Amino acid sequence: GIINGAKIVNKNIKDLRMVVCGAGGAAISCSTMARALGVKDIVMFDSKGALTTDRDGLDEYKRAFAVDKAKLAGQARSVDSYKDALKGADVLLGLSRADIISEDDIAGMRENPLIFVMSNPNPEIAPSLARKARPDAIIATGRSDKPNQINNVLGFPYIFKGALSVNAKAINEEMKMAAANALAELASDAMPSDIKATLESIHGRKVEFGKEYVIPSPFDPRLVEKVSGAVADAARKSGVARK
Template sequence: MSELSASGESRKKAALDYHAFPVPGKLSIELSKPAETQEDLSLAYSPGVAEPVREIARDPENAYRYTGKGNLVAVISDGSAILGLGNLGPLASKPVMEGKCLLFKRFAGINSIDLEVSSDSPQAFIDTVANIALSFGGINLEDIKAPECFEIERILKELCDIPVFHDDQHGTAIVTTAGLLNALEIQDKSITEVRIVCLGAGAAATACCNLMISAGARRENITMLDSKGVIHAERDDINEYKAQFANQTHLRTLDDAIEGADVFLGVSGPDLLSAEQLAKMAARPIVFACSNPDPEIAPELAHQVRQDLIMATGRSDYPNQVNNVLCFPFLFRGALDVRARIINEAMKLAAVEAIRSIAKETVTDDVSKAYGGAALSFGPEYIIPKPTDARLLGRVAAAVAQAAVDTGVAHLPFPAHYPLGGLQDVK
């Protein structure tokens, strides 16, 4: 066995052992109240439980006072687009959904439960989620294939009075946009003027480009490509979501589109951007090659071709990792803390600004130690914060909560003193 294959087998065993031992899975349920005495049990269940039941029946808002609803997020999937592995079904998605729950708890103190839904149609999935939504403070949709995911999220947002958020779309978009704005600042370019090429036309690509437009990019300056080439106004084989980006253009291939482009966003597949194509980009280019585990172009090759490059990937072993964990735990923390009904565009842009601002500040000793003592500072190899940066929780959550209040989608006012860790422990 070669050294490389041995390393792969070792990593596979480590991953399987991690999930299997000492008990299967990554989640457990713990008690938040004493349950030792007869009095404890009589309060926890019958007859004591009747009192909060009556209060909630009188006023449903009391569910937030007497149950864990306000700090509980459901992570829900049909397993149709699992982490780059494809449609392997809902049960196979369970390790991913458990992992998402782990991240909610680890980074934002949010209790989370995974739900894998076996459904024979998008409508059946929608009905299932809508019927159980009142149990939760928020819903995180995950690993649902496009274009069904767009309609599923849209309808559920209309049906539910709690935040419904498809992280594969909007979490990716928030972190990508934060990184892009910082990269543009370093490269001395303006988002209102740059020409952007997006290779990929699925959920993440569409959300990224739409949020970039909200942040100032011009729709006519974005060229999006799917597996058949440039999405342009003369094509009659595109759905309504791709049609948003169907510009009048003579460009037809990636080779056409990439010439003179300022920004390349890859949310497609490995090795689809060649060295020759990268060489054709404008001066001081920005490349977000986010295909996982193998990017659209290897960073080593990209930096050989363009020394004036800023590059980001989806991988943790290269600088500038586009990692959704920079966003979704803290976004939900802020939304839950003011009991937001939805997560709107203003809240997403507030998260963008909070995330990108942290990257410009002095890196804390804790973050530096977590990354081997690396001397990190704002620049081409550090355009977005690291996930372990403790400032993300308080700053992103507070910005999101304030935006929810300012746009009228919050049930609660913004607290006078917003604590660093959010409001999950504040009575």
């Protein structure tokens, strides 16, 4: 989603400013992947506030995303709340709980923001409200009844299939990144007319690479070959394949 979102709005991934609401396993894992893609500026929030270097009691995983509050203040940036941090941000990654983001919170994000709110079944802000506040945004949720479903249903079946196909002894970062890149490529690849017609019938909307289609439909039959093949190849190249 980030790969294609940045491409569509013509932003360099390395220049993205990301705010993450949530600091559990999903948030840490997604943010780790974002860093591997090149995102450098990440501010993460848990239920107690921003993860900052002056906070006590952070475990090693949260500590890895702690930011220097004083340094950001010197750049006229506040992380006193996620509402403050969202001002000037390019990406909102929501992996927390429903309805905690308001229209006002995202009003000050940079142009063409990526608003990925993935709390299920109800996201951090309803897509209709996000669209009303930011008509220029790329909006994604974890729901199958909305455009841009970002959900592990696109990852785990094909990652494991690719790993099993080469009897991999581990699932490493190279394999996960291969899956992400394969998903990004598939969304932008030319789509055969029969597959396009089937997907549009299932979803009841236009299916075409753009702001409302930054990631493939989970019903795209090409996922098996494309993603699993990329994962298997990455396992071979990274030395964890046993056949």
